[in-house]
Amino acid sequence: MHPLARSLPDDASPDLALRVRADQLHLLFRQSFPAVYISVLVAAIVCQTLWGEVRHELLLGWLFVLCFCSMLRYTLFRQYWKCQPQGLQILDWEKPYALTLFATSSFWGLGMLWFVSESTLLYRLVEFLFLLGMSAGAFSHYSARRYMVMGAMTSVLLPTTLWFVACGQPMEVSLGVAALLFIGVLIQAGNAMSAAQADNFRLTYRLEAARQKAEQMAHTDELTGLENRRAFFEQGQVLANYCERKRLPLSVVMIDADHFKQINDRFGHAIGDAVLRHLAVQLKESRRKSDICGRLGGEEFAMLLPDTPLGEAMVLAERLCRACAGQTLRIDGETVVNTVSIGVASEGYTIEHMLSCADEALYQAKAAGRNRVMAWSDQDVVAT
Structure with missing residues (x-):
């Protein structure tokens, strides 16, 4: 029998909303594990690219902090797959997931802001491209939950974007405005994708409820509730x-x-x-x-x-x-x-x-x- 064979809630019930949240979080754990390695790999490439432009101790310190945050995330993923939580127990892992995600993305955004302030225009453009790529990666990995993808993208891209806008130089201002538009588009797309995935999970529960009802009707006497x-x-x-x-x-x-x-x-x-x-x-x-x-x-x-x-x-x-x-x-x-x-x-x-x-x-x-x-x-x- 299906593990949800107990009576399933209707679409408007709080219990169904919690189950959908748990399913979305489980999907995040499944699809975002590669991001742990990608974050460190891209950070190393950034350090190599900026090695002759930014102070070495600043680059190495930033890389060390990102590696530490990534190790925390890696440990969290390992523990999650080891424990194999089921049902609403998955929601107990939401807060640790969000904290480690926002810590990593915040260090990305603040570190790149620091690098931009010490770089020439050419390297600022390069750094900005790295930020756009990381924002797009956040969209692809965390779109299952609306606030996750919004938080990850904005914490990575927004600090440097605001610096560009406040800088006053035509080139930087143009990049900042373009980045704000880019953030808006990604947030809108992330909301749409998150809503679509939530609807898909709700549809799955409705289909399961319909299947169980049909199975029950095929085996249950309608008048008495006994087996037919x-x-x-x-x-x-x-x-x-x-x-x-x-x-x-x-x-x-x-x-x-x-x-x-x-x-x-x-x-x-x-x-x-x-x-x-x-x-x-x-x-x-x-x-x-x-x-x-x-x-x-x-x-x-x-x-x-x-x-x-x-x-x-x-x-x-x-x-x-x-x-x-x-x-x-x-x-x-x-x-x-x-x-x-x-x-x-x-x-x-x-x-x-x-x-x-x-x-x-x-x-x-x-x-x-x-x-x-x-x-x-x-x-x-x-x-x-």
């Missing part, structure tokens, strides 16, 4: 085969609501449906986790009891029979007596044959006056 006839036979035979392999006893209990046609004729089908729903509740309360319980049709129900010999199945059936007889139902102002007749069998491991035997015992229980339990054996039907 098809599901009872499919799941029942799997359970029967398991019991046969393990040499475990297997019993089946068939339950029929007494005088159900008279209840429908006297009180109407709405009251009859309420009686069946109440009987289903009684069956659910009587069943064990390993049992299979279903509505075979009309007022007929069945329970399949693994690792249960005939005697124990009879005890359970008697308890169910007494529970139903001991309750007088008040439904829409009407008083309804809801007794049941039950047939029990423990013969072989073929569902059809076991149900046939239990049905014969059930027929004898109804013929003997109803509101009782009968057990089938290969010799005769045994009354209790």
Whole structure:
């Protein structure tokens, strides 16, 4: 079964929004790991390019800090993949991810601002090209989360851009204005991409919810919420085969609501449906986790009891029979007596044959006056 087999939230629920955030963060961890190495590699190329232009101690200090931040990010990624968080637990890693990302991108932006202030015009152009490339890289790696991509791009590019605008020189001002436009375009594109990915995740959850609903409708009786006839036979035979392999006893209990046609004729089908729903509740309360319980049709129900010999199945059936007889139902102002007749069998491991035997015992229980339990054996039907 799918790990989201529990009921899925609708589109407007806060829980769905958290799941989408967790999926986006997981996608960030998957797609942004190469950025850890790329950041260090490009920083080394920058240092080599500016080696004759900027003070060496400044370049090496900046490179050392970036390597340290990248090592922190590398450690975070390693821990994440080692822990393999699932579901909403992924969100616990969001804050460390954001802190290490913004620390690295901020040192990129502040370091390049320092280099620009010490460089000639030609090298400023070169440095500006490096910044544009890093901003584009931030867009490609962090677009899964809107605030991540906006924060990474602006912290890398904005310090130098503002310096260019404030510099007052025509060339630098032109570069600054162009950079501001570039930032605006990337932010808009990042918002659109992040929204599209969020919509894709929401669509995935909607499709999963629809698939589960269709699967549930195919295997669940709509009126009672129990397994329908098809599901009872499919799941029942799997359970029967398991019991046969393990040499475990297997019993089946068939339950029929007494005088159900008279209840429908006297009180109407709405009251009859309420009686069946109440009987289903009684069956659910009587069943064990390993049992299979279903509505075979009309007022007929069945329970399949693994690792249960005939005697124990009879005890359970008697308890169910007494529970139903001991309750007088008040439904829409009407008083309804809801007794049941039950047939029990423990013969072989073929569902059809076991149900046939239990049905014969059930027929004898109804013929003997109803509101009782009968057990089938290969010799005769045994009354209790």
